[in-house]
Amino acid sequence: MGKNDMKQALLVVMLVGSPAWADHELLDRDNAAGQTLYQQHCAACHGADLEGQPNWRVPNDDGTLPAPPHDESGHTWHHDNLLLFEYTKLGGQGALAARGIDDFESGMPAFETVITDDEIWDILGYIRSTWPMRVQELQASRNPPH
Secondary structure, three states, X not given: OOHHHHHHXXXXXXXXXXXXXHOHHHOOOOHHHHHHHHHHHOHHHHOOOOOOOOOOOOOOOOOOOOOOOOOOOOXXXXXXXXXXXXXXXXXXXXXXXXXXXXXXXXXXXXXXXXXXXXXXXXXXXXXXXXXOHHHHHHHHOOOOOO
């Protein structure tokens, strides 16, 4: 393989990416700290064992949905890292409004003044670490290469 071939191969790898690279925000996180932070800030609504609230798919009287589970039975793993981060930091309303969705009522509060960005990533890393490898790989594939 010549020098130009090597450069072209490297360029392809950089442009195409891979699920492991696209998932980098959740790799090498402090999962122990994330678990502690989860228990402090998330478990009251999402459950100590990530089980969510009962009937989480059925809207409450005010139109908001109960807190979903973060284990593999929920839909957290259906979303890319950035949406999960924004949803936590900005709250449901803020995250969706930033994506042009203004007509969705969310019960998820914003945590941007409560915990740091790194702490949010640690929480998300902890949640991810509880999923079976198959689910982790599926979630990683939802992230755009970057």
